[in-house]
Amino acid sequence: MPRDTALAEMDALSDDALLLLYGRGDAEAARLLTARHLGRVYGFAARLLGDRAEAEDVAQEAMLRLWRAAGVWRAGEAQLSSWLYRVTVNLCTDRQRSRARRRAEALDDVAEPADDRADTEAALLSRERADALQSALATLPDRQRQAVVLRHIEGLSNPEIAAILEVGVEAVESLTARGKRALTAALAGRKAALGL
Amino acid sequence: MTDDDLDGLFAAARAEAPRPSAALSARVISDAEAALQAAPAARRAPERPGLLASLAAIFGGGGALAGMVTATLAGFWIGFAQPVELGVMSAVLNTDTAEIDMMPGIDALLDEAP
Known part of the structure; x- marks a missing residue:
């Protein structure tokens, strides 16, 4: 099967199916999941934190937790996007608590x-x-x-x-x-x- | 500032959504690949167990399965060997040269073989 066709077929799969494929060793599934969700996770973190660099760190950490959860992910139990939002909220909350002061000067950058x-x-x-x-x-x-x-x-x-x-x-x-x-x-x- | 005004600002925020850089995407994918490498055993698809392994699992392990095979062969042997009357055994044992035919019916079966 040509690579483009295979990718197109994979792209039609649900998040759960892609995560299952990734859990079985398919790195291509991780690329598709990244394309689907990283923008949302990053944008959300940037809105909450008001800082691009911190938002990048949070987004990377949230996605890393997704990769680590792939082996124990239960299809249908939680919507992947909601799960990522929840992880992102918690990571942002941790960062906000650890801040000595709000970095308002970074907001314009966001x-x-x-x-x-x-x-x-x-x-x-x-x-x-x-x-x-x-x-x-x-x-x-x-x-x-x-x-x-x-x-x-x-x-x-x-x-x-x-x-x-x-x-x-x-x-x-x-x-x-x-x-x-x-x-x-x-x-x-x-x-x-x-x-x- | 009305609710409609605020909705206009929300719409602008959606249009100006911060987008991840290519470098961040690359780092995230690199993490995914590293996570696969870090846990190869957990990531592998579970192998389909063979027939013997499945049977062994059902009966409680390889040792139990070996015992069952032995018992089955013994049962087959006992069932196949025709019983010999005690009287015949006694007569045989009372002679000086003992010849015990453990499978009295086997000759007939062998004769019929091509």
Whole structure:
């Protein structure tokens, strides 16, 4: 079977199936899982930590834990993406607890676009808005920030977030509501500057 | 700042999502390969056990299986050898030269062989 065809067939497999293949020694399965999940894990960690270098460390560690869990992974028991979110939340929480102080100066770095598209007016405005939101997110308590990012940026449902944060659905609703109120207050003075 | 305004900011954040560098992807894949190398025994697909190994497992190990094979052969031998009357044995034992035919019916079987 041609390599491209084989890869295309592998890419159609579920996360569980790919992890099973990896557990049996197929490194190609790890490449596909990395392509599927690393961006999400890294982006999420960057939102929570506000620091690219730390987010890279967390993302690498989260994926390493996935590789190590492959041998004991039980298909169907947990959704792989949710499992990775939970591991990432815990790793970020550990880092935030160990910080002597919040490194606010790194926040601007996080929101820099990774691509080299032309700085059109719309692109600049989009980046300014993303920067402003990231700065406001950094002022939230950790749990509120985690819930808001999972709900409104990652697009997860409240029950999914509840499972990841290991709290009840009502607690998630409360965290996101309080988080949004705090963001609104933090950004109130910038409405006009952000073209809203 | 309304909820709609905030939604606009969330949309911008999604559009400006930080993306992992190629170097990070390479490190993650390298970790995956190293993890495979580190635990080759655990990573190997479990081999399908052979018939003998399966039987041995069912009956409690290789020793038990060997005992069962011995018992089966002994049973086959006992069943195959026709019983000899005690009277015949006594007559044989009372003679000076003892000739014991342990398999009285074997000659007939051998004669029929091509």
